[in-house]
Amino acid sequence: MQTKEFRIKWGMVIDIDKCTGCGACMVGCQVENNIAPMTKKDPYNYLQAITKDRDDASNKLRTMTWMNVYELTNGEKFPNHEVAYLPRPCMQCGNPACVPVCPVIATDKNEEGGIVSQIYPRCIGCRYCMAACPYHARYFNWWDPLWPEGMDKVLSPEASVRPRGVVEKCNFCHTRFMTAKEEARINGEDPENLAEDAYIPACARSVRPVPSPSAI
Template structure:
């Protein structure tokens, strides 16, 4: 397949400002309630607790009272890879259950194709993928709040953040109906972006100079997680603290910045 127009197509991405993030957890729950994420009685084992968006606590490890802490929300990084469409997870999937959407840059997970080999989970360096070890159970009448926009996953499949792709589909439906082919910035926003009380998450088309994320990603505060791996993620973080940038990048000398897009 040849994608000649790759450069002009939207590349949806996220910029998360760690200076603003308060670690309140609203994004996590907004995501769970938007995407019919199952829950179980004991969620303390974080290896089998499904959280598409998860907040990590990062400390500078200095002794009291010099201790500093930041909170790092981690959705799927929607890696672009070294060539468009080559995130670490898609190339290993034997069932084509995870795919890269060239029209948006979103890495999808197609539940009905997944047969649960979990190869993608090992391939993902960000641990964003979760396996359904059990059938989902919705106690009492909680089945009533399930959204028809997102299918409920059964036991044996892998799931992860989709950048609320169903919201993109809804917005596109509306746009087509109105005779448009492009979306306005605010027409497609993820549930976490919408819920964040501090406004720490910005979402939009990284390629579109009119979108906020386009400007924010070039901020001197910007960095990406484990950039040295060359996964080329579409989730950017902002922090004014050097130790944060260093801890999240795990920088190793010259390797750092090797894969970073050139600033204008």
């Protein structure tokens, strides 16, 4: 199969043997990327008496988890029961199945670095890409994002929020990549030739010790 080649390709390796399924990477991802917790009641909906409640996080078909930890078991009873955990971000495929199916080119893999982009205002919400993705790494916004009172204060400027009706997915913490390039530029380094750990996505950062303050 033909893959798109780039001079620079960012990648992440996950040691599945070490994963204990703690879910810290999922939390790190949600905080970094402004993924709203799902709430049943909408205080801004003045027609609550005649409308149905929103889905809450118990409906796993409609939750947003750009980074999702799957639990894999052999289905046996104790003592033969074995379990493994599989964290699943967007795989940033070499030849992504989601890209050619998009009718509006809202998703593409065309930037040096090899990250599959998703432009939310451009997305029309047809969900063709979700059907095409073999990893179920894409999510549709069934509801407008809503942060409980006070929690909106911790929104990150690093990721734009998505409205109802568009598809979103892991962007490999792309803003961290951009800020790493900015820092390189101001320090007179080549932004196209960053060090291997110049930028680390939030999921990986939240489960590994911080080496030095300057590398955060």
